[in-house]
Amino acid sequence: MERRKMKLKKDDTVQVIAGKDKGKTGKILRINHVTGRVIVQNINIVKKAMRPKRQNEKGGIVEIEAPLNASKVMLVCKKCGKPTRVGYRFDADEKVRFCKKCGEQL
């Protein structure tokens, strides 16, 4: 499968722009370049039933972050603190991301 070009990176702070967690922000924990999905800390929480693995262990409900489509989140600029579109420019032959709102390198 083809890897998608994603403008997001692990540890980026993003804001959710669609869905049940719209408006919330969190840090990207994982990125799947094949599916184009991201896992964001405390976002898109689902409850999952766990079976007990041993006899004296209790099964239970755990809450985990489910992946969501990268198109549903926007990068939050470190400088202006707003969700922003990301641009690319070349800085001394190196491709860098920048905030389209304030121009800050991200």
Ligand SMILES: [Zn+2]
């Ligand atoms: Zn900015």
